[in-house]
Amino acid sequence: MPRFFVDSSAFSDGKITVRGDDAVHIGRVLRMKPGESLTVCDEYGVEYACVIAAVGQEILLDALSSKLSENEPPYRATVYQSLVRSERFDTVLMKATELGVSSVVPVIASRCTVKLEPREYAKKRERWQRILSEAAKQCGRGAIPRVCDPMPFSDAVKDAAKADLPLFCYEAGGTAPLPEICSSVPSPGTVSVFIGPEGGFEQREADEAAAGGMRMTGLGNRILRTETAAPYVLACLSFRYELPGGSSL
Amino acid sequence: MPRFFVDSSAFSDGKITVRGDDAVHIGRVLRMKPGESLTVCDEYGVEYACVIAAVGQEILLDALSSKLSENEPPYRATVYQSLVRSERFDTVLMKATELGVSSVVPVIASRCTVKLEPREYAKKRERWQRILSEAAKQCGRGAIPRVCDPMPFSDAVKDAAKADLPLFCYEAGGTAPLPEICSSVPSPGTVSVFIGPEGGFEQREADEAAAGGMRMTGLGNRILRTETAAPYVLACLSFRYELPGGSSL
Incomplete structure (x- = not known):
C-alpha cells in the first residue's frame, strides 16, 4: 500500500x-x-x-x-555528528536512517576541518533533510528523521546530556564499555550518540562532555572511521533495545 | 611503532x-x-x-x-556476501574489516544481477584483497581479512553451516531474533553471516539454507540495504561477544 x-x-x-x-x-x-x-x-x-x-x-x-509503527525503535535516538566531509556526512545520514535514528544534530567541534558559514546553513539543512526523507521512504521508516542547523559543541553537549542514555564516543581513556553502560539503563526513552570528526575530539571537549553528564564510551580496540561510528552504535542499540530478546540476554 | x-x-x-x-x-x-x-x-x-x-x-x-592482538575479536567471523554492484561490495569489504571480519566469501545467489565469468575471478579477487589489506592497516587490525573466489550458493551454504554460529539473514518469515540466537551460543569460535543480493534470497534458497543447518534470522522491521546488513550484524556480534560486558548482560 x-x-x-x-x-x-x-x-x-x-x-x-x-x-x-x-x-x-x-x-x-x-x-x-x-x-x-x-x-x-x-x-x-x-x-x-x-x-x-x-x-x-x-x-x-x-x-x-x-x-x-512497528518499524520505529522503542527509543528516540539523536546522533550528534561532528561536521565531516560531505560524502561522509551523507553516508551517516543514510545509514543512521536505516538503523533507526530519530534526529541528527550537526556539531561544530574543535577539530572539524569542514567549516560552514551560518548563511550556508539553510541550503545545507534542506539538502540533508532531503537525504533523510528519501532514505526513510526506502527503508520503510514510520517517521522521517529530522536534522537541525549545525550547533556549537558546548550547546550540543548541553542538549545531548538531557537524554536517558547520553553516550559520548571517545577513543582515549576514561571510558566504559557500551554493553555495561546499556545495562545500567534498561529501557531508555531517549538516547544521544555523540561522534567526533576525523581527528577525534580534543581532551578538553571530552572533559567538558563528562562534566556535563555524558557517559563516555569506547567502541572497541579497532579504529572506526567517523562515518562508521554512528551506524555501529545505532546497530548496538537496535540489538540491545529493539530486537526481541536483546534486553533479556 | x-x-x-x-x-x-x-x-x-x-x-x-x-x-x-x-x-x-x-x-x-x-x-x-x-x-x-x-x-x-x-x-x-x-x-x-x-x-x-x-x-x-x-x-x-x-x-x-x-x-x-587485542584488536581482533574473540571469534572468527566469515561474511558470505552475495555479489552486488562493485561500489556496494567494496563498501562491505571496508566496513566489515573495521568491524572485525576474518574472511569474506563472495556468493553467487539466484537473484544476483552482477555476473562474473570465472576468468575474471583472479583479477577481482586481487582487487578485493587489496581493499581488505588497506582497510586492515588503517583500522589497526591484528590480521588481514581474506577473500576467496566467488562460490556457488549451495557450496557456500555447506561451508557456512560448519560454523558454531551459522547466521542466515532473511527478511521473510521463519526467522528468530538475532539476540535470541546469540544467547543460545554463548561463546562461538566461528560465526558465519550470510547476506543476500539487492533483491534478497529466493524462498528455495532460504529453505536450502535452513535444511543445511543455518540459523535463520531477521534484522528487524526496517529494510536494510544489502551493504548495511553485514556491518549491522558484525556490529551486533562485536557488542555481544567482543566488548566487555556484552556476554553478561
Missing part, C-alpha cells in the same frame, strides 16, 4: 490533508480515486490506515485506524 | 623475514636500521614485537615477544 509522511499541520477536523508533491503523486501519478486506501505516517511514528475522501489540488483522507 | 603484516612463509629458523614492498618501505622510506623496533602481525592475529637484525633486499627480524 502506498505510504506517505505528513506533519501535524495535515491534521484537522478529523481529516488528514496531503499537500504538495505527495498530493500530485497520489492524484496524477498513482491516479488514486476516492474510496481507495493508503497509509500515512505522522512525525511521531504513528501510522494511519486511510481512505481517500476527495482528490483535488489537495488529497483529503479519512483515517480509519491508527497504530504505532 | 610501525606495523606490518606477514604470512607464515615469513617465519623460519626463529627469524621473521619481511619481503617485497614492505621491505622497501622499512629500508628505504622509513630508513630503519638494525637494532630498531617494529611490530609484525601474522595471519592468525598474533602480534610480534621485533628488533631488526639485518636490512637489505629483505628485512630480517628477531622476535622478542608475541601476544594475541
Whole structure:
C-alpha cells in the first residue's frame, strides 16, 4: 500500500490533508480515486490506515485506524555528528536512517576541518533533510528523521546530556564499555550518540562532555572511521533495545 | 611503532623475514636500521614485537615477544556476501574489516544481477584483497581479512553451516531474533553471516539454507540495504561477544 509522511499541520477536523508533491503523486501519478486506501505516517511514528475522501489540488483522507509503527525503535535516538566531509556526512545520514535514528544534530567541534558559514546553513539543512526523507521512504521508516542547523559543541553537549542514555564516543581513556553502560539503563526513552570528526575530539571537549553528564564510551580496540561510528552504535542499540530478546540476554 | 603484516612463509629458523614492498618501505622510506623496533602481525592475529637484525633486499627480524592482538575479536567471523554492484561490495569489504571480519566469501545467489565469468575471478579477487589489506592497516587490525573466489550458493551454504554460529539473514518469515540466537551460543569460535543480493534470497534458497543447518534470522522491521546488513550484524556480534560486558548482560 502506498505510504506517505505528513506533519501535524495535515491534521484537522478529523481529516488528514496531503499537500504538495505527495498530493500530485497520489492524484496524477498513482491516479488514486476516492474510496481507495493508503497509509500515512505522522512525525511521531504513528501510522494511519486511510481512505481517500476527495482528490483535488489537495488529497483529503479519512483515517480509519491508527497504530504505532512497528518499524520505529522503542527509543528516540539523536546522533550528534561532528561536521565531516560531505560524502561522509551523507553516508551517516543514510545509514543512521536505516538503523533507526530519530534526529541528527550537526556539531561544530574543535577539530572539524569542514567549516560552514551560518548563511550556508539553510541550503545545507534542506539538502540533508532531503537525504533523510528519501532514505526513510526506502527503508520503510514510520517517521522521517529530522536534522537541525549545525550547533556549537558546548550547546550540543548541553542538549545531548538531557537524554536517558547520553553516550559520548571517545577513543582515549576514561571510558566504559557500551554493553555495561546499556545495562545500567534498561529501557531508555531517549538516547544521544555523540561522534567526533576525523581527528577525534580534543581532551578538553571530552572533559567538558563528562562534566556535563555524558557517559563516555569506547567502541572497541579497532579504529572506526567517523562515518562508521554512528551506524555501529545505532546497530548496538537496535540489538540491545529493539530486537526481541536483546534486553533479556 | 610501525606495523606490518606477514604470512607464515615469513617465519623460519626463529627469524621473521619481511619481503617485497614492505621491505622497501622499512629500508628505504622509513630508513630503519638494525637494532630498531617494529611490530609484525601474522595471519592468525598474533602480534610480534621485533628488533631488526639485518636490512637489505629483505628485512630480517628477531622476535622478542608475541601476544594475541587485542584488536581482533574473540571469534572468527566469515561474511558470505552475495555479489552486488562493485561500489556496494567494496563498501562491505571496508566496513566489515573495521568491524572485525576474518574472511569474506563472495556468493553467487539466484537473484544476483552482477555476473562474473570465472576468468575474471583472479583479477577481482586481487582487487578485493587489496581493499581488505588497506582497510586492515588503517583500522589497526591484528590480521588481514581474506577473500576467496566467488562460490556457488549451495557450496557456500555447506561451508557456512560448519560454523558454531551459522547466521542466515532473511527478511521473510521463519526467522528468530538475532539476540535470541546469540544467547543460545554463548561463546562461538566461528560465526558465519550470510547476506543476500539487492533483491534478497529466493524462498528455495532460504529453505536450502535452513535444511543445511543455518540459523535463520531477521534484522528487524526496517529494510536494510544489502551493504548495511553485514556491518549491522558484525556490529551486533562485536557488542555481544567482543566488548566487555556484552556476554553478561
